[in-house]
Amino acid sequence: MSTVSASLSRPLLDVRAVSKHYDGRAVLDRVRFEIGRGEIVSLVGPSGCGKSTLLRAIAGLDRDFDGEIRLDGVPQQGPSARLGVIFQEPRLLPWLSVADNVAFAAGPRRGGDPRVAELLNEVGLANVRDALPKQLSGGMAQRVALVRGLFSSPDLLLLDEPFSAVDAMTRMRLQDLLLALTRSHGTAALLVTHDLDEALYLSDRVLLLAPPHGTGAGRVARDIxxxxxxxxxxxxxxxxxxxxxLLDGLNGTVWQH
Ligand SMILES: Nc1ncnc2c1ncn2[C@@H]1O[C@H](COP(=O)(O)OP(=O)(O)OP(=O)(O)O)[C@@H](O)[C@H]1O
Ligand SMILES: [Mg+2]
Structure with a gap:
């Protein structure tokens, strides 16, 4: 196989039998799945089944697990510019302007980078580039977090319940914005959500992470x-x-706490 065709057929993200223990207790049990380039995949499952734990491992924020995670064939070694991470709260730095927050990966005061203006324009926030985070609504702040996640031109966005702190209308707008951004940037996304309608509206595939009966550790129970x-x-x-x-799948699972 030529190098070019090998890279095209290789999954973007390859999660290979990832297991994780906290204090001797199994939380993830040989989780395996792949994500292709540009694919949007949601991860759903009962509270405590290990969704955030798995996302942190993929993001390179936690390297204390068994198994292997490959990004474009390369074993994950820690945080990478090829990944953009977006959490439930925007986590903006309060003392930096919107523009400086977006460009933070490049350094503390790099908001003058022309890419920042392009990105803010794309999410309708060009007019608040010099504002401080406290001057933004929750939906605006999360739009800033979205473009900060895209600033390094990542191949994959990792999102952990990114829209659960905003009202229903704003949430729908942010979902459409995420679709538009992943399309225009050619970025894949792995999104943790508790909202099945959100998962179905956005995704090419939905993974159900759930512990089989009698165990406490999350596995991929369905890949729909x-x-x-x-x-x-x-x-x-x-x-x-x-x-x-999906509801049938979820109802068949046990809640972990
Ligand atoms: N730092 C930690 N130390 C010990 N146990 C932890 C730690 N973080 C998470 N856990 C445990 O690991 C399990 C999985 O947690 P995780 O946060 O990944 O679940 P989740 O699926 O994201 O849940 P939720 O849907 O409520 O966000 C839980 O039982 C949790 O108590
Ligand atoms: Mg979680």
């Missing part, structure tokens, strides 16, 4: 392809059928 055409209609009946399948 969402083949509804795009752009999607939130009221699409085929999405409702897949929602029922």
């Amino acid at each position: 392809a969402i083949d509804a055409p795009r752009p999607r209609d939130r009221r699409d009946l085929s999405l409702a059928e897949m929602r029922a399948e």
Whole structure:
């Protein structure tokens, strides 16, 4: 196989039998899945099943696990500019302007970078580039966090319940914005969410992470392809059928605490 075709057929993210223990207790048990270039995948599962733990391991923020995580064939060695991470709260630095926050990966005062202006323009925030985070609404702050995640032109965005702190209307707008941004930047996304409708609206695949009965550790219990055409209609009946399948999967799981 030539180098070019090898890199095209290789998954962007390859999670290989990842297991994790906290204080001797198994939290993740041989989790394995792949994500292709530009693919949007949601991760759902009962509270405590290890979703955030898994995302932190993929982000390179936690290297204390068994198994292997490869990004474009290369074993994960720690945080990487090829990954953008977005959390539930925007986590902006309060003393830096919006523009300086977006460019923070390049250094503390790099908001003058022309890429920042382009990105802020893309999310409708060009007019607040010099504002401080405290002057923003929750939805605006999360838009800043989204473009900060894209600043290093990552191949994959990792998002942990990114829209759960905003109202329902803002949430729908942010979902559409995420779709537009992943498309225009050619970025794949792995999104943790508790909202099945959000998972179905956004994703090419939904992974259900759940502990099998009798164990406490999360495994990939279902990997469901969402083949509804795009752009999607939130009221699409085929999405409702897949929602029922996901709910059945979730109802069959045990809650971990
Ligand atoms: N730093 C830690 N030390 C010990 N145990 C931890 C630590 N972080 C998480 N855990 C435990 O690991 C398990 C998985 O936690 P995790 O935060 O990954 O779950 P989650 O699926 O993201 O849950 P939620 O949906 O509520 O966010 C839980 O039982 C949790 O108590
Ligand atoms: Mg979590």
